[in-house]
Amino acid sequence: MIVLRLDRVMADRKISLNELAEKVGITNVNLSNIKTGKVAAIRFSTLDAICRALGCQPGDILEYSE
Numbered sequence: 001m002i003v004l005r006l007d008r009v010m011a012d013r014k015i016s017l018n019e020l021a022e023k024v025g026i027t028n029v030n031l032s033n034i035k036t037g038k039v040a041a042i043r044f045s046t047l048d049a050i051c052r053a054l055g056c057q058p059g060d061i062l063e064y065s066e
Contacts, residue, residue, distance in 0.1 A: 001065050
């Protein structure tokens with residue numbers, strides 16, 4: 001199972017949901033769904049934009065758990 005750790009990275013960077021959504025160019029609702037893991041998929045373009053905005057790697061946000 002893939003676990004999203006976006007909330008942890010956002011807390012480390014001290015960035016709000018609203019600020020990140022604006023930088024990434026997606027709605028607060030969509031970003032909130034990603035943050036809480038309520039999505040079944042994420043576009044690479046969205047992941048790219050999130051990583052660019054947070055200055056992180058995809059592996060910082062995505063974690064594999066059995």
